[in-house]
Amino acid sequence: MNILTSKQVTYEYRNAVQTVRAVNGVSCTFQQGHVYAIVGPSGSGKTTFLSLLAGLDVPTSGTIELDGESTAKMNRDSYRLNHVSVIYQNFNLFQHLTVLENAAYPLYVRKMPKKKADELAAEKLLQVGLKEDQFKRFPNMLSGGEQQRVAIARALTSGSELILADEPTGNLDSENSRNIVGILQGLAHEGNRCVIIVTHDPAVAEVADVLLKMKDGKLIH
Numbered sequence: 519m520n521i522l523t524s525k526q527v528t529y530e531y532r533n534a535v536q537t538v539r540a541v542n543g544v545s546c547t548f549q550q551g552h553v554y555a556i557v558g559p560s561g562s563g564k565t566t567f568l569s570l571l572a573g574l575d576v577p578t579s580g581t582i583e584l585d586g587e588s589t590a591k592m593n594r595d596s597y598r599l600n601h602v603s604v605i606y607q608n609f610n611l612f613q614h615l616t617v618l619e620n621a622a623y624p625l626y627v628r629k630m631p632k633k634k635a636d637e638l639a640a641e642k643l644l645q646v647g648l649k650e651d652q653f654k655r656f657p658n659m660l661s662g663g664e665q666q667r668v669a670i671a672r673a674l675t676s677g678s679e680l681i682l683a684d685e686p687t688g689n690l691d692s693e694n695s696r697n698i699v700g701i702l703q704g705l706a707h708e709g710n711r712c713v714i715i716v717t718h719d720p721a722v723a724e725v726a727d728v729l730l731k732m733k734d735g736k737l738i739h
């Protein structure tokens with residue numbers, strides 16, 4: 519079943535001197551239960567397209583629909599909170615919260631009792647290969663790859679039906695990378711989520727159910 523649809527989506531970055539058309543008339547559909555990899559050369563518009571799907575930016579023209587309803591008509595905060603989980607290239611962890619609190623954050627927002635939220639978050643942190651003695655640390659006391667795994671654990675606790683990830687294996691060694699790819703694949707195939715990954719990593723592209731190739735802001739076949 520289609521969960522997300524991009525219809526003729528275009529996005530332009532504009533400033534006083536120039537306009538950059540980063541995404542140019544992209545139409546495609548995304549289904550639950552599938553892993554999608556968006557690949558393409560640097561500057562081809564992958565991250566911009568992902569941020570449009572995530573509701574972080576609004577298309578200059580065209581529409582993005584969730585279950586047939588235009589996201590432009592929805593409250594953007596509630597779209598992001600209730601439907602989408604994003605794993606950012608730069609992790610976007612809260613520096614003043616511990617590793618455990620970062621992973622549990624989506625559950626705190628949903629008013630789950632702290633003890634239960636922390637238990638669930640701990641489970642996800644262990645799943646992505648973090649160790650219990652790291653749970654009370656702050657993000658700046660972890661390596662880049664460890665921070666990336668905290669960001670992935672946070673996406674796992676959120677339970678969102680859409681998981682969008684920008685280079686989720688970018689800072690990981692091959693063993694951790696395989697583990698994360700397996701988790702993302704499991705979320706799609708067993709958890710029936712829709713997983714969309716922007717990647718330069720051939721190992722990720724290889725396991726994707728659908729490969730979307732971008733060039734100069736367009737999807738190519």
Ligand SMILES: Nc1ncnc2c1ncn2[C@@H]1O[C@H](COP(=O)(O)OP(=O)(O)OP(=O)(O)O)[C@@H](O)[C@H]1O
Pocket residue numbers: 531532538539540558559560561562563564565566567
């Ligand atoms: N804030 C911005 N202002 C102006 N132009 C931008 C901005 N961000 C990105 N661009 C331009 O938009 C185009 C698409 O960028 P985007 O980051 O989406 O590409 P990408 O395929 O994700 O690249 P990479 O693989 O290097 O991360 C590029 O030409 C880029 O220079």
